[in-house]
Amino acid sequence: MVKRVTTPLTDEVIQDLKAGDEILLSGTLYTARDAAHKRLCRLIEEGDPLPVDLTGQIIYFTGPSPPPPGRVIGSAGPTTSCRMDPYSPILIREAGLKGMIGKGNRSREVIEVMKEHGSVYFAAIGGAGALLSNHILESEIICYEELGPEAIRKLTVEDMPLIVAIDSSGNNLYESGPDMYKSVF
C-alpha cells in the first residue's frame, strides 16, 4: 500500500515510515547538492545564520535542468547522496534537518546521526527526472543563484513517488533489499 505523506515531517509521521515503504510526498522541499552543502556547513561552523530555516525540513539532492517555456522546472531526479555524507550529519545535528531525498546508500555515520535525531532518508528513482518533474508544482530560487543547477531552490511537490530507503531506526533497504535477492554465482 502506498502511503501519502505531507510536509513538514512530524516525529509521529517519521516513526511510522519503514524502510521499503513506497510513499507519495506532498508539500515543501529544499534542493541542495555538493556546493550548496559546503556553503551551508561553513556558515554553521562559523556560527552564521543559514539563508533558509531547515528545522523539520527535507532536502532533495538534485540539480535540475533549466525549465523550458511553460514549465516551472526541467528534469529533476536525484543525485548520488554519498557525496553529501560529510555534510548531512552537521545539518541534521545543528540545523534540525528531518529528511533527505537522493539515491544510493549512506555512510555509517549519517545513519547513526539519523537514528539519534529521528531523521529519514528517501530514495527517488535515479534517472526518472522527467517523471519526477511532473510532480513539482512550484520552484523558486532561494539563494546561491550563481551556482546554476546547484542553487538552493524551494519546491512545492504533489504526490512525488519516493521509497523509504533508510528509516529512523536505521533499517536500510540498500542492505536488506539486495540480501533478499542474492543468489549463488
Added chain:
Amino acid sequence: MRRIPAEKIAHAVEELCFTAAYHLPGDVRDSLAAAAERELSPLGSSILSRLLENAEIASKKRLPICQDTGFAVFFVEIGEQVRIAGGDLTGAITEGTRRGYKKGYLRKSIVDDPLFNRVNTGDNTPPIIHLKIQPGDRLTITLAPKGGGSENMSAVRMLTPAEGRQGVIDFVVNTVVGAGGNTCPPTIVGVGIGGTFEKATLLAKEALLRPVSEKNPDKQYAELEEEILKGINASGVGPQGLGGVTTALAVHILSHPCHIASLPVAVNLNCHAARHASITL
C-alpha cells in the same frame, strides 16, 4: 577533397544534443521492458516500469530523460578526404554543444578547473572529443552524453596476464556490485580489455555504444560477457540498488592487442539512461 562547412557540423551537433537528451534509444527501452517482466522484486519491477514511463514523458515533452545531461563526449570518425570549410572541427563541435545545451534547456554540468576553480563554464563546454582518422570522405559524429553518477563508479586495473579470465570476471563484477545504487542501476557495463592503460579506458567507453540487443561477434568474448552479467545480477543489488535480479542490462566488451607483460582492464559504467545519437555527414 570533400568540403564540409563548419556551420553544418555545428548544426548537426546541436540536433544530436537534443536527440540524445530527450529520446532513450529503442534497444535500451526494449531491454528495460523485458527486465520489468523478468524482475522478481515487486519494488524493482515497479521501478523499471517507472523508468519506461519516464522515457515516454521525456520523449513526448522534449524533457531530458535525466537532469544530468552529462559531459558531452563525442566519438568522431573523419575521412582523410574531408576538409572543414569556414572553421575547424573542434570549434564546430564546441559551438554545436554550446547551442544544443542552451537551446535544448539541458543542464550545464562542467566546471572550469577540477580542483581549484570549480566554477561552472555556463555552456557545458568544452566537450570531450575522441577522433579517428580513416580513409574516405565521410564524417560520422556520435554523441554519448555521460552522467557523473555512473562515471564516478568506473575503474581501471592493470591485471597480470596470470590473473587471466577469472581475474577479469572478479574485477568487473566487484566494481559493478561495489557501486551499489550509485550508478542508477540497471546499468550497461562497458569493459575494455587489453591495449595500454589509456586504451583500455577508451575501449570501455566505446563499448557502451553497442546496441544492447547485439551480441559480441567473438564467441569467447560473448560467453565472457554472459558470465560476467550473471555474476553481476546474482548480487541482488537490483534496480536502484534496492534489491532485485536486474543490476545490469548488458555487459559489452571491446578488446585490443596488448603487451606481453600486461592485462589492462577498464570498466565504464552507464546508467540505464544509456543515451547516444549519431549522424553521418
